[in-house]
Amino acid sequence: MNSAIIVAAGSGTRFGTDKAKQFLEIFGKPVVIYALERFEFCPQIDEIILVLPTAEIKNFQKITEKYNLKKLFKIIAGGATRADSVWNGLNAIDAETAEIVAVHDGARPLVASEEITKTIEKARETGAACLVANVTDTIKEIKDGKIVQTIDRTKLRRALTPQCFRYKILKRAFEENKFDDAVTDESFLAEKLGIEVSIVEGSGRNIKITHEEDLSLAESLLSRC
């Protein structure tokens, strides 16, 4: 079994709206539904675990019913941090049958089906794989208000999601490191164990809805699909 954990447990405090970003709508459909559908329609995915803020579970259960998501296996409550939420999702997976786990941001509605497939396949081959995109900005290393150097951006990538792992690897990575404050993605936990994480080159279209204006960008990208 390959499982997807869709993490949508954030409180949306950066938005300044009542609704968390993953529940805001694009063309009348919540952002997280787009993300769920991408995994629903991916043949390599067998089950989906959706992680939500506790207060949203009841209401969102009704919403998901409208969209006929057959692979949606469980909706569970998130924790205080992203790592806690993924950990909760991981514990909802049956260890006996688990193969690959794909962790995806609920606020990334634009991931392509082939990007999910490629990342799962790479993780099956190597144990751990992270979808990435090119860095288009010029990146500076800074110290004390000055530029130390311009970093060669051909050696850099932006980590996107999904990030895919053999179940046992991800479980161990969490058990050993999940309380590290610097955790911004799951790949980092695996890197800390000394596990080699492969990259899968993806598209910059796979944006994360973080600010309100990102909704306009997502609309524009979706209407160009």
Next chain:
Amino acid sequence: MNSAIIVAAGSGTRFGTDKAKQFLEIFGKPVVIYALERFEFCPQIDEIILVLPTAEIKNFQKITEKYNLKKLFKIIAGGATRADSVWNGLNAIDAETAEIVAVHDGARPLVASEEITKTIEKARETGAACLVANVTDTIKEIKDGKIVQTIDRTKLRRALTPQCFRYKILKRAFEENKFDDAVTDESFLAEKLGIEVSIVEGSGRNIKITHEEDLSLAESLLSRC
């Protein structure tokens, strides 16, 4: 005299449209006009040099007349690369009276007036200053298709524009290094000379119009001004 060089000499090949990105319109006004107006209304700027593709100069001269840009001193032709274009702009400045030169991307319509002011003031104080924004993505260093490490993003910044320099520093930086292929910004040229470039923390709103969908994002940001 403080001079602004607005670089809008790109051919726009990344867009797949006939028009280069800097001439596309937001609410009926070309992107580069927004950029020009930001400098027109900045009290610290005395003159503006606009660098355009040769083929656009005649047509665009008519367009700029509509917008009453009193500080627009010269419209000159760009070169084959960004560095060539900035170099042409630099040579249009009177060395006798030049103090600070602010180089700005014509495809960045959203820079704030106070960001321009702060960057000019910092350059006057230290010789060289670069407007930057936080890195919001998780950044990985990669090698041979694998992740080497997650870079601490608190030590990284994205280089924006304007980038401001004492005239003599920028002139020397260009004279010594302008033929380096790795030049993606003017700060890099100064860094190569061993000159300390100060950073000025700016906003991620100051986006560069690179892809067609960035126009929607810019519209959304501009309507929120």
